Structure formats: C-alpha cells, structure tokens
Amino acid sequence: MRLSNNLVGILNFLTFVLSIPILAGGIWLAHKANTTVCEKFFEKPIIVLGVFLMVVSLLGFIGACFRVNWLLWLYLLVMFLLIVLLFCFTIFAFVVTNKGAGKALEGKGYKEYRLGDYSHWLQKRVNSTKNWKKIKSCLIDGKVCQSLTKENTTTLSQFYAKNLSPIQSGCCKPSDDCGFQYVSPTNWTNPSGTTTFNDSDCSLWSNDQSTLCFNCQSCKAGVLQNVKSDWKKVAIINIICLVFLVIVYSVGCCAFRNNREDNYRWKPYG
Incomplete structure (x- = not known):
C-alpha cells in the first residue's frame, strides 16, 4: 500500500477515535437529569460535531485503506468544503471582532x-x-x-x-x-x-x-468583549487547523491518484 494511503488511514483512524468521546459527551449532556439552559445550548453542536467527525473519518479510512475510490472522492469533497468554510469563518471572525474595546x-x-x-x-x-x-x-x-x-x-x-x-x-x-x-x-x-x-x-x-x-x-x-477575545484565539487556532487540513487534503489527493492508478493497472484488457 502506498505511503499516502497509509497516512490518510492512520490520520482518519485517530480522528475516529477522537470522535467517540466527543459524541459520548454530547449524548451525556442530552440525558443529564439536571442539565442547565447553558449546557443545553452546547449539547446539539457537540453531538453534531461528534457524528460529523465519525462519518468523515470513516469515509477517509475505508476509502484509503480499502481502495474504495468513490468514498475517497466523497471524503476529499467534504474536506475541500470544510477548508473553504473554515477559511471564510476565520476571515469573518477577524472582521466582526475588529471593533470594540474597553x-x-x-x-x-x-x-x-x-x-x-x-x-x-x-x-x-x-x-x-x-x-x-x-x-x-x-x-x-x-x-x-x-x-x-x-x-x-x-x-x-x-x-x-x-x-x-x-x-x-x-x-x-x-x-x-x-x-x-x-x-x-x-x-x-x-x-x-x-x-x-x-x-x-x-x-x-x-x-x-x-x-x-x-x-x-x-x-x-x-x-461581547469576551466573545471578541475568544474569537481572536479561535481564529488563530483555525489558521493552524487550516494548514493541517490542507496538508491532509493534499495527502488524500495523492491517495486518490494512487487508487486510480492501481485500478487502471488491474483493469482487465478486452
């Protein structure tokens, strides 16, 4: 198996493992008996994040390790959209938090x-x-x-x-x-x-x-001053995540190309 396929498989396996406690935490909040209004505000986003990470990591893992090309293509599409959305949100965060000071x-x-x-x-x-x-x-x-x-x-x-x-x-x-x-x-x-x-x-x-x-x-x-301060920190973290996602996306593209080459090599001739 090519190196890029191995890397995509390992990274997505780790992401899948990470998604389990995130999803479990969201479900725990949803079923907590004395859940406050504040905690209820976070339970749905946490569950959605956990499910999203789990599904995307499975797409990447199966697509790369088992050479299922259409799953890997779908994985790359989701990754591309995620990179675009994260980039837009980072720019937006800097713009809306530019004003305001004590x-x-x-x-x-x-x-x-x-x-x-x-x-x-x-x-x-x-x-x-x-x-x-x-x-x-x-x-x-x-x-x-x-x-x-x-x-x-x-x-x-x-x-x-x-x-x-x-x-x-x-x-x-x-x-x-x-x-x-x-x-x-x-x-x-x-x-x-x-x-x-x-x-x-x-x-x-x-x-x-x-x-x-x-x-x-x-x-x-x-x-809002707290939000401004937190969003500035989140924006910096987003930049780091963007660099990481671009690297993973590039490796995924290599794995996708490997799959196509291998499928073409093993394609029977008439």
Missing part, C-alpha cells in the same frame, strides 16, 4: 464597556431577546458575580483596585457614571434617590443577586 478609567483597575463600540452584527446577536435570555441564564448559572462577594473587599478603594473581567465589570456592578454609593461589590445604593439618569443602565441596576446588571447594555458589551 474604556480605561483613571485610578481604577478595571475598564468599562459600551455596547455601541462593537460591530453591528455582534450587537444584533446579543440584542435578540431569545439569545440574551440564554446568555443571561448561562451567566447566572455560572455565578460570575459570586466570586466578588467572597473576596475581602470592604472599602471602595479596594474595589477600585480590583482587576475585574469584562463580564464582571459590565454585569456585576453599576456604571461609574451612575454615581451610586458603594456598600459591597454587588450592593450599591442611589444616594440621590432620583430615577432619571443619562445612562439607561443606571435604572436597570438592582441589588437582587439574580438581577444585578444582567439586563444592562454594559453587561451585553462585557459579553
């Missing part, structure tokens, strides 16, 4: 975030009531603000020195523009007693630990 505040260890600073496509995603309901459930289930209450932060100066994450800054405290009085990291009072603010987020703040600023625009902006 505003540094003098004398404070954290930044504040404004929804309008981010791309319109991302804004539209978080402004969707259906999407934000799921995201907010994930934030509440993840207890992103509880870590602040567990730390020994008794004074306002200590709080100002904290290095808050974008989500903690946007969701767990009111905006500095509100002028609220500090009681604890997630407890702030309005000394003026007014209900009219220049920043609409101020009227949405609540000391209720299940509400806080989870309905605020700043919270959505904090989520």
Whole structure:
C-alpha cells in the first residue's frame, strides 16, 4: 500500500477515535437529569460535531485503506468544503471582532464597556431577546458575580483596585457614571434617590443577586468583549487547523491518484 494511503488511514483512524468521546459527551449532556439552559445550548453542536467527525473519518479510512475510490472522492469533497468554510469563518471572525474595546478609567483597575463600540452584527446577536435570555441564564448559572462577594473587599478603594473581567465589570456592578454609593461589590445604593439618569443602565441596576446588571447594555458589551477575545484565539487556532487540513487534503489527493492508478493497472484488457 502506498505511503499516502497509509497516512490518510492512520490520520482518519485517530480522528475516529477522537470522535467517540466527543459524541459520548454530547449524548451525556442530552440525558443529564439536571442539565442547565447553558449546557443545553452546547449539547446539539457537540453531538453534531461528534457524528460529523465519525462519518468523515470513516469515509477517509475505508476509502484509503480499502481502495474504495468513490468514498475517497466523497471524503476529499467534504474536506475541500470544510477548508473553504473554515477559511471564510476565520476571515469573518477577524472582521466582526475588529471593533470594540474597553474604556480605561483613571485610578481604577478595571475598564468599562459600551455596547455601541462593537460591530453591528455582534450587537444584533446579543440584542435578540431569545439569545440574551440564554446568555443571561448561562451567566447566572455560572455565578460570575459570586466570586466578588467572597473576596475581602470592604472599602471602595479596594474595589477600585480590583482587576475585574469584562463580564464582571459590565454585569456585576453599576456604571461609574451612575454615581451610586458603594456598600459591597454587588450592593450599591442611589444616594440621590432620583430615577432619571443619562445612562439607561443606571435604572436597570438592582441589588437582587439574580438581577444585578444582567439586563444592562454594559453587561451585553462585557459579553461581547469576551466573545471578541475568544474569537481572536479561535481564529488563530483555525489558521493552524487550516494548514493541517490542507496538508491532509493534499495527502488524500495523492491517495486518490494512487487508487486510480492501481485500478487502471488491474483493469482487465478486452
């Protein structure tokens, strides 16, 4: 058997083995008794990814090792489409995450975030009531603000020195523009007693630990800042994956050519 066929077979066997725990994890999430809304959001993509990897790896393994030419052709077609889609997604990720950054505040260890600073496509995603309901459930289930209450932060100066994450800054405290009085990291009072603010987020703040600023625009902006940071990392990983897929695709093309040559060599003459 040619070297390229062996390589395609080995790579796809390893991919098949990898797909088993991925698929098992998705099925486990789907049947977990106390599955949260956030976990439900991930179960279907994980199952789809596991099935996809399993099917594609079988196509490549059988096509290369057993010289089934039409399966190998189908495998190469799927690989080509995957390379194109991954390339397009990588470019898209760089474009939609190009805008947006936190505003540094003098004398404070954290930044504040404004929804309008981010791309319109991302804004539209978080402004969707259906999407934000799921995201907010994930934030509440993840207890992103509880870590602040567990730390020994008794004074306002200590709080100002904290290095808050974008989500903690946007969701767990009111905006500095509100002028609220500090009681604890997630407890702030309005000394003026007014209900009219220049920043609409101020009227949405609540000391209720299940509400806080989870309905605020700043919270959505904090989520988008996290998304931006994560997508930048994913885009870099995608570039590495693209290089790997192109190499595998090239080896697969060699295996396909080998199959055709062998089929032609063994074809009986009339």
